[in-house]
Amino acid sequence: MEIRRHALMIAVAVAVVASFARVAAAATSYTVGAPDGLWDMQTDYAEWVAARTFHPGDNITFTYSRELHDVVEVGKAGYDACSSANNVSAFRSGNDVVSLTAVGTRYFLCGLTGHCNSGMKIRIDVAATTAGPTAAPPPTTSAAGSTVAGAGRGALLVAQALVGSMAFW
Numbered sequence: 001m002e003i004r005r006h007a008l009m010i011a012v013a014v015a016v017v018a019s020f021a022r023v024a025a026a027a028t029s030y031t032v033g034a035p036d037g038l039w040d041m042q043t044d045y046a047e048w049v050a051a052r053t054f055h056p057g058d059n060i061t062f063t064y065s066r067e068l069h070d071v072v073e074v075g076k077a078g079y080d081a082c083s084s085a086n087n088v089s090a091f092r093s094g095n096d097v098v099s100l101t102a103v104g105t106r107y108f109l110c111g112l113t114g115h116c117n118s119g120m121k122i123r124i125d126v127a128a129t130t131a132g133p134t135a136a137p138p139p140t141t142s143a144a145g146s147t148v149a150g151a152g153r154g155a156l157l158v159a160q161a162l163v164g165s166m167a168f169w
Contacts, residue, residue, distance in 0.1 A: 071108055
C-alpha cells in the first residue's frame with residue numbers, strides 16, 4: 001500500500017510538471033509581416049494575421065526602420081480612426097517585442113502621418129488555448145508586461161512539495 005501511494009504521488013508530480021512545461025513550450029514568437037515583409041507600408045497585414053492563430057504567452061515582434069516608422073498600441077476607436085492620440089503604449093526601438101498575455105483583441109498602428117491610412121495597422125486576436133483535461137493556466141506577467149518564464153519553476157516547486165510530503169506517509 002505504501003509503495004502504491006508513493007508511486008501515485010510521483011505520477012501526480014510528473015503530470016503537474018509536464019502540464020506546465022507544455023504551456024511554456026507552446027508559446028510562439030512571431031515577427032509581424034515575416035517571412036515576406038516587416039512592419040512597413042508594403043505588407044498586407046490582414047493577410048498575414050489571417051494565416052496565424054495567437055494565444056496567451058505568444059510574442060509578436062515589430063521590426064522596422066525607426067527613422068521611418070513606429071508602433072503604437074491603441075484601442076478599437078483609435079484603430080478604426082487611425083488615431084494614436086489616446087494610445088495604450090508606443091514603441092520606437094525598431095525591434096519591439098510585445099507579449100500577448102491574455103485572451104482578447106489588441107490593436108497596433110504606425111503613428112506617422114498617413115501610414116495607418118495607407119494600411120499600416122494590425123489587429124491581433126488572442127484566442128484561448130485549447131488543451132486537454134490537464135490544461136494549465138497561462139504564464140504570469142511582470143509589471144512591464146513581458147512573459148515570465150517561471151511556469152516551469154512553479155511546477156517544479158509543486159512537484160518537490162508533493163514528493164517531500166510523501167516522507168510523512
